[in-house]
Amino acid sequence: EVHLVESGGGLVQPGGSLRLSCAASGLSFNTYTMTWVRQAPGKGLEWISYIIGSGQSIYYADSVRGRFTVSRDNAKNSLFLQMNNLRDEDTAVYYCAGEPAPGARWGQGTLVTVSS
Amino acid sequence: DIQMTQSPSTLSASVGDIVTITCRASRSISIWLAWYQQKPGNAPKLLIYRASSLESGVPSRFSGSGSGTDFTLTINSLQPDDFATYYCQQYVSQSWTFGQGTKVEI
Numbered sequence: 538e539v540h541l542v543e544s545g546g547g548l549v550q551p552g553g554s555l556r557l558s559c560a561a562s563g564l565s566f567n568t569y570t571m572t573w574v575r576q577a578p579g580k581g582l583e584w585i586s587y588i589i590g591s592g593q594s595i596y597y598a599d600s601v602r603g604r605f606t607v608s609r610d611n612a613k614n615s616l617f618l619q620m621n622n623l624r625d626e627d628t629a630v631y632y633c634a635g636e637p638a639p640g641a642r643w644g645q646g647t648l649v650t651v652s653s
Numbered sequence: 654d655i656q657m658t659q660s661p662s663t664l665s666a667s668v669g670d671i672v673t674i675t676c677r678a679s680r681s682i683s684i685w686l687a688w689y690q691q692k693p694g695n696a697p698k699l700l701i702y703r704a705s706s707l708e709s710g711v712p713s714r715f716s717g718s719g720s721g722t723d724f725t726l727t728i729n730s731l732q733p734d735d736f737a738t739y740y741c742q743q744y745v746s747q748s749w750t751f752g753q754g755t756k757v758e759i
Contacts, residue, residue, distance in 0.1 A: 572749070574697075574751075581740065581751060581753050581754045582691075582740050582742075582751040584750060587749060596747040596748060596749075598748060599748075632696055632697075634696075634697075636744065637699060637702045637742060637744050638702055639702065639706075639708065639709065640709070641702070643696040643697055644696065645696055646696055
């Protein structure tokens with residue numbers, strides 16, 4: 538069974554940095570396009586980024602481009618989201634998920650709070 | 654970027670009803686559309702991919718249709734477990750986007 542577990546969330550001051558991780562199991566990780574999605578409190582889903590299986594191509598939403606960096610370590614079945622220059626509006630639950638394809642699963646999410 | 658517009662934003666329904674949610678893309682996305690269900694405090698769950706393909710394990714009362722710019726999620730005979738928020742998502746471009754969500758409530 539596919540299982541995704543995010544970690545690394547927490548409280549950070551505006552302008553600070555945080556690195557989220559997503560540990561995957563139960564799938565051929567290096568063949569999957571993975572995505573990061575966030576959800577601000579009481580709001581809808583916002584797509585942030587996706588990275589193809591090889592890691593060769595990565596795409597970002599305008600709201601995070603230049604501040605967030607996605608990477609993956611296929612040897613360790615792990616996905617990462619490096620978040621720099623964080624803003625109040627980045628406060629959200631961050632989910633890692635497989636692309637919208639058969640068997641796609643989402644992690645339980647990790648909360649990032651940006652506040653002074 | 655492709656904009657996704659869902660309607661309605663909120664829908665009041667009863668158990669046994671047939672429910673229809675629509676999603677419109679600002680330009681053609683062929684069939685690259687997914688539907689998700691989210692319950693409070695939980696992660697979204699994939700229901701439909703490629704506009705009309707039912708994800709394994711999802712009840713057959715859920716169905717998706719459409720192509721190009723106009724899509725529909727239909728729930729036949731609404732069940733108590735179906736009261737939730739539903740999102741569409743396009744994934745044709747290098748910038749994926751979600752609709753704003755439709756809350757199905759009693």
